[in-house]
Amino acid sequence: MTIRLRLTLWYSALLAMTLLIFGFAIYIFVNYNTYGQMKDQLKGEADSYNVVVNELNLLIAPSQGRFYERSFYLQIVRYKEGIINASKELLSTGIKYPIPDVKEKVQAGFIKANIKVNDANITFLIYQRPIYSDDSQTDLVGLIQVGAIVTSEESYLKALKTILFTASVIAVLIAFTVGLLLARQVLRPIERVIKSTEKIQSGSDLSVRIPMSGPNDEVGRLVYNLNVMLARLETAYNELDESYKAQRRFVSDASHELRTPLTTIRGNIELLQRMWEKTKDPDALDGIVLALDNQRFGLTVEAMQDIAAESRRMSTLVNDLLALARADAGYEMEKTVVAMQPLVEEVARRAQLLPRTAEWRVGDLSELSGIEVRGNQDYLQQLLFIFIENAFKYTVEGHIELSVRSKDNQIGITVSDTGMGMNPEEVPHIFDRFYRVDESRGKTIGTGLGLSIAKWIIDEHRGSIEVLTRTGEGSEFTIWLPVVFSETTDSSIIEGTDRTLG
Numbered sequence: 001m002t003i004r005l006r007l008t009l010w011y012s013a014l015l016a017m018t019l020l021i022f023g024f025a026i027y028i029f030v031n032y033n034t035y036g037q038m039k040d041q042l043k044g045e046a047d048s049y050n051v052v053v054n055e056l057n058l059l060i061a062p063s064q065g066r067f068y069e070r071s072f073y074l075q076i077v078r079y080k081e082g083i084i085n086a087s088k089e090l091l092s093t094g095i096k097y098p099i100p101d102v103k104e105k106v107q108a109g110f111i112k113a114n115i116k117v118n119d120a121n122i123t124f125l126i127y128q129r130p131i132y133s134d135d136s137q138t139d140l141v142g143l144i145q146v147g148a149i150v151t152s153e154e155s156y157l158k159a160l161k162t163i164l165f166t167a168s169v170i171a172v173l174i175a176f177t178v179g180l181l182l183a184r185q186v187l188r189p190i191e192r193v194i195k196s197t198e199k200i201q202s203g204s205d206l207s208v209r210i211p212m213s214g215p216n217d218e219v220g221r222l223v224y225n226l227n228v229m230l231a232r233l234e235t236a237y238n239e240l241d242e243s244y245k246a247q248r249r250f251v252s253d254a255s256h257e258l259r260t261p262l263t264t265i266r267g268n269i270e271l272l273q274r275m276w277e278k279t280k281d282p283d284a285l286d287g288i289v290l291a292l293d294n295q296r297f298g299l300t301v302e303a304m305q306d307i308a309a310e311s312r313r314m315s316t317l318v319n320d321l322l323a324l325a326r327a328d329a330g331y332e333m334e335k336t337v338v339a340m341q342p343l344v345e346e347v348a349r350r351a352q353l354l355p356r357t358a359e360w361r362v363g364d365l366s367e368l369s370g371i372e373v374r375g376n377q378d379y380l381q382q383l384l385f386i387f388i389e390n391a392f393k394y395t396v397e398g399h400i401e402l403s404v405r406s407k408d409n410q411i412g413i414t415v416s417d418t419g420m421g422m423n424p425e426e427v428p429h430i431f432d433r434f435y436r437v438d439e440s441r442g443k444t445i446g447t448g449l450g451l452s453i454a455k456w457i458i459d460e461h462r463g464s465i466e467v468l469t470r471t472g473e474g475s476e477f478t479i480w481l482p483v484v485f486s487e488t489t490d491s492s493i494i495e496g497t498d499r500t501l502g
Contacts, residue, residue: 003190004183011183012176019171023164030160034153035125038070039110042127045072046146051131053141070148073124077143093117097126097145106130106140112150125150189219193226200230207234261310268303333376333460337484340411341368343377347384348402356392356400358417363403371411372484375461383457386450387415387477395419398474409483412466416476422469430467431455 075097076085090096098113100106106128113124124147131142189210196210209230210223348362373380391400398418405412422430431451458465461481469475 004180004187007183007187008176008179011179012172015175016168016172019168023168027157027161027164031157034157035150038125038148038150039127042072042110042125042146042148045074046127046129046144049129049144051142051144053131053133073147073149075145075147077145079141079143095122097124097128097147099143100128102140104140105137106143112154113147121151122149123151123154124148186219189223193223261314264310265307265314268307271299271303333379335375335461336377337372338375338377338380340371340373340481341365343380344368344384344402344404344413347381347388351385351388351402354389354392356395358392358395358397358419359399361399361401363401365404367404367406368411371406373411373461373481374484375481379457379460383454383479384413384415386454387479390450391415391417391419391475395474405478410463410480411483412478412480414476414478416474418474421471421474423471424469427467427469 073090074087079102111126114121126147129144133139133141209227212223352360395417400417403414463481466478
């Protein structure tokens with residue numbers, strides 16, 4: 001059963017109950033006003049007769065001849081004498097009131113009697129007053145009955161009853177029909193909600209919104225809240241979908257990056273295995289060594305070098321993946337107060353030992369004197385090495401320089417180069433995992449994860465990164481870190497802008 005039908009039925013039942021009580025009250029009120037005065041007159045007439053009971057007979061004195069607007073008809077029953085005295089109107093028409101048996105215990109009160117006269121039913125309202133021989137009310141000796149014709153009153157009350165019942169039924173039917181239409185109109189927004197949710201369920205389209213119309217009532221607020229909830233669900237779903245797509249790309253790129261060194265290692269191992277199996281002499285203790293000529297020895301050395309290089313590359317990739325996995329898992333690195341000058345000087349010293357083809361320059365680091373940040377020393381060193389190694393990798397000639405500067409309670413560590421640079425439009429993507437500038441892909445060795453790890457380390461230290469670059473002229477990366485007790489800022493990436501490197 002629908003809510004609309006249940007609501008209409010409840011409303012109709014409540015209306016029917018109200019009309020029933022109201023109609024019953026009207027009927028009781030009209031009935032009382034119709035018969036109230038008449039009953040008082042009938043009772044007064046019956047009580048006005050003086051009654052004397054002796055051993056011989058029953059003496060009843062006539063009333064005082066009161067005046068009433070309607071005619072009353074008297075009937076006196078004398079049980080001892082077996083005589084019935086009646087008004088002349090009753091005698092002339094042969095009408096007799098119903099007489100209770102003498103053995104019955106009759107109480108004073110009103111009765112209604114339908115008496116047929118000349119093929120017509122006449123209704124009498126009768127007040128009967130029993131007369132007993134003593135106070136024990138065990139010996140009924142007489143009965144005074146005073147009645148009045150109430151045929152018109154009964155017809156009027158019967159008609160009133162029919163009108164009230166018919167009007168109530170019609171009112172309930174009209175109310176049911178109108179209530180059903182009103183409930184349909186009121187619940188129409190609910191139907192729109194149901195249709196919209198069904199559309200979302202069947203099509204998985206969270207962009208669907210429930211149309212709002214009408215006043216800002218409970219249903220309107222419900223529709224508004226549902227639309228807000230759908231908007232939040234759509235945002236969460238889109239973010240989850242983007243995350244899922246990024247994860248798929250991540251797994252695909254990671255698989256591709258891992259496949260290359262594994263293929264190289266496997267190919268070289270198979271080559272060495274074939275070479276050693278062919279040169280093995282089971283009859284000589286040193287058959288393997290003696291059978292290797294210079295050409296095979298050179299191939300073996302080359303294969304082993306490839307294996308070592310690809311193993312290092314794969315080890316680096318696995319370590320980078322582990323670091324990013326920790327970042328995705330919400331890993332929080334332990335932080336202490338770190339003095340920046342010795343840390344940067346140590347990185348500069350070790351950087352000059354890295355393989356490179358361009359000149360390595362270290363600027364004035366005295367500005368770091370007394371500067372401390374709250375962070376993790378190992379990760380801060382890794383952060384600087386990522387940018388330095390990238391600069392070495394993409395700068396074939398020219399120079400790479402490490403310098404520092406400060407502003408607004410922040411210390412900036414800059415790594416600049418005169419290498420290949422980038423298109424400023426590519427800057428927002430360089431921190432994506434496995435992203436590599438198209439021009440460099442395939443020309444330089446790397447996994448494309450370094451800058452993603454760098455971005456995570458910067459975020460963990462509540463720092464920011466500023467990038468200035470121009471294609472063919474080089475790049476400049478400035479890492480901004482808040483010093484101890486300074487205001488921290490959210491991590492941000494300032495997109496690349498064209499500049500001219502001197």
